[in-house]
Amino acid sequence: MTFQQKLDAMVTKNNSLLCVGLDSDWEKLPKTIKSTEYPQFEFNKAIIDVTHDLVCGYKPNSAFYEYLGSEGIRQLKLTCDYIREQHPEIPIILDAKRADIGSTNKGYVSFAFDYLKADAITLHPYLGKEALQPFLNEKDKGCIILCRTSNRGAKEFQDQLIDGDPLYMVVARKVVNEWNENSNCMLVVGATYPDELAHIRAVAGDMTLLVPGIGAQGGDVEKTVKAGLNSKKMGMIINSSRGIIFASSGANFAERARAEALKLRDEINQYR
């Protein structure tokens, strides 16, 4: 089964375009959790237990685990193992924003797909298709390329004009027309830029877009959904991290996370 098939099945089953970002910043974990042996894993387990029927996927960001070195990586693996054992139908997107030259990427491919057994990974485009081939060759895995990122300073390079077209559109066209031979490519487009999202949708056909930036980062749900849906009223993975997982820092964190996830899933569906 490919990542796209797994994703589409979950979008249908949970009637959801919502992805929960497991950005489990150690410093923000509830006090009761911090005293356990594997706090990031315990926290993630609690979040997964209360949101698994509301999401189309989970997206742990590697940075929050690398923060703790090998102990963090262990907790990232425990988290991925838990999702796969408890909910094998839910796709795992490793947000690692990797990209090295060809042969070196094999290490990252193994980390993402053999060790963590994730279903997809986010990637930087700067080194080009040839460098990313070890990822692109993984037919059943998703290769989600950074296109227009959600941060304030994204425009510095991404809006540089090439023959009248901003760089992010050059990236979008190349990924859609030249990189997607295995039908396993997707694009990252920030919800903080709905106009750019619409431009990218116009050239992306029905390709799925990973859309971070809703919630804490300020992206507007209605504008985002209307700009990003494909012809099947899906084709978006809309990610929220802090707004859901850290909705409360108290003992009721899981309950509040579920409430926020439910609210956001339904708000997204309202505009589909």
Place this chain on the structure above:
Amino acid sequence: MTFQQKLDAMVTKNNSLLCVGLDSDWEKLPKTIKSTEYPQFEFNKAIIDVTHDLVCGYKPNSAFYEYLGSEGIRQLKLTCDYIREQHPEIPIILDAKRADIGSTNKGYVSFAFDYLKADAITLHPYLGKEALQPFLNEKDKGCIILCRTSNRGAKEFQDQLIDGDPLYMVVARKVVNEWNENSNCMLVVGATYPDELAHIRAVAGDMTLLVPGIGAQGGDVEKTVKAGLNSKKMGMIINSSRGIIFASSGANFAERARAEALKLRDEINQYR
């Protein structure tokens, strides 16, 4: 002491622009090493023991350690600890090619500088200066930005013309003129592209360039050195990985690694 000062001191002490890439691919390790508890660490220790008087720095590439998950990260840390304890004067460049949006980068900053205690890290430019600020704020650490990479397909985006200038030159100018407020930026430029290296040197002033691609990747030493030196006849970190560390796969691997490192260091110096 800043990374630049530490580096310059080693360049002078060892009369060397050579950086040894600790790309300790598990599959390529000598058989005798593979049976030890921490094979990547044991291998690196042997390489460090025989090359520390010949190098200006060591550059472990994170991908080769992530390959083994948390156990690999542990061996990467053991390696960095060993360098720092045995040879505290030798700079460690973590080749991790990271870059996320602002707050998330704090995890990578901690991984590189608090956990591994590396002196510098390589970074993707695509998200812009604003995103990389958590790295740039680390005044004593080196931020080495990918500019013109050594791979065959580097040109796909890096040669796209913006007002007549290729993207890699736009990146070079921005890093040199706008990102370097803390005098802690450097650029990655592949030895496989000596003409581009000369163009970048022309706008980079005396900024240090990290130059991979010598040896196994095919970069020519004479052309590379002549194109990349700064006005002080230094300003280059010339990296070789496989050509040195895997010069022999037999029991004499360390001896052969030293011989190759010595040869390359001296060949580089011949053109300074």
